[in-house]
Amino acid sequence: MTSQPDEGGLGRRGLLGVGAAAPFLAPRQAAAQPAPPSLPLKERPDMTLTLHINGKAHPLTLDPRVTLLDALREHLALTGAKKGCDQGQCGACTVLLDGHRVLSCLTLAAMAEGKEVTTIEGLAGADGALHPMQQAFLDHDAFQCGYCTPGQIMSAIGCVQEGHAEKPEQIREYMSGNLCRCAAYPNIVEAIQAAKPQMGRA
């Protein structure tokens, strides 16, 4: 979906584009977007930027207000990162930025330019083999509804790579930015402990 040209030039954005928003859209983007929400009237021009996500470069034309989370979900159809609270309190939107876990809801897309973004979609190998953390979440039943899971897994990878997954208490402390309303916490801690030795560095 991300790069499929729309033959008729009538992507949903083109049809729904309202007011002053439409003239700022580059033709390529107008065709490429999957159903963004209608944008408010613009007083300032969009900006062009390139995001490097999961090893691929994505040129984008965006309103400066667009967060990294909305760029991923609404403009690139990478809907793995979830919008929970949208104000930095739940961790569902966690992605890696140059290997460090961050909240994509409190990061402007523009701030991610020049950095490597890794999302849940970028974890599995080319052959479809799951990342050890993904497999461990399955093996340890570390979720119920699954909504927080992409953020939990990205945060867990960051936690292990930072060296903060030595003991269960330390995992609980350093994973406190990821809420799970199903309360799968004990199994999440077990999954992280199991995945840690299988990851490259601890």
Add this chain to the structure above:
Amino acid sequence: MRPFSYERVPDQAAVRRGVPQSATSRAAPVPTMLLAGGTTLLDLMKLDVLRPERVLDINTLAPKLSAIEADAQGLRLGALARMAAVADDAAVRREFPVVAESLMLAASGQIRNMASLGGNVLQRTRCSYFRDVSYAACNKRNPGSGCAALDGYNRLHAVLGTSEQCIASYPGDFAQALIALDAVVEIEGPQGARRIPFAELHRQPGDRPDVETTLNPGEMIAGFAIPAGPWARRSRYVKVRDRESYAFAAASAAVALDLDGDKVRQARIALGGVATVPWRATAAEAALAGQVLDEASAERAAEAAFRDAKTHGENDYKPELGRRTLVRALLEAKRMEIA
């Protein structure tokens, strides 16, 4: 979120030239805010509390402003060093434990990777009337409109340094470590560079709760210098909150002790979660000087720290919680084994 223009600051010289000046119109400066980690700014822009028309991303300065340097003189921290980098630094943890602990006990792993030190000390209060624009009365957000917290939900509000205009508590943790250790703030701006004691950075609300710091228009924090001293290694941050992790302090205490056996040569004490600004508890420090540190003397010091506390109903519990937090911090610091 309201529309804004986004620019990256090209270099530090641009900051010295004056950040609030619009590139196009000198006559009418555009409301401008600096963007570092974004964890406060973007949050409050989404809530419509902050409404900059121009956002200047200063992360381009990170290579120059991210220092973490410990030497015989003390500790130098760049304003764009990330909380996590400082909290995990081996020298900081060994030589200035209260600094590392105050950072590590704040926020979450993700936010500590994002948030800068400069932004951290300037973070805004968590007062719900400040954060929710549907309340008309907030002297901090809307000067002269009143204070809804005085007779409202004020369980997490301040008991020290309050005024009739504002009882919002200062939310940060790191600032308590800085003020206890007599840190200096390095500031850059159109008038050049200057240094001030960290204790002079924040303003108590008084009649102008909307003016929170002594920074001049166009100035930014470039870094912090924390002097070395015999108290630095025996230092501790104790934070008490509604849940065990990822919450703002209900009460906290930063302490640093220079001991001669059981006797206190010098105690440095700051309190968090209970005051409108980073709060140095000088009366408590004086009460301990020359005393044998034990539970009784720690309690006397804690009594002195909260003598002027003023509560507003839901936060009546805070002086007692604050006192117990300080006693615990003092006794834990005393028990620390210093290499």
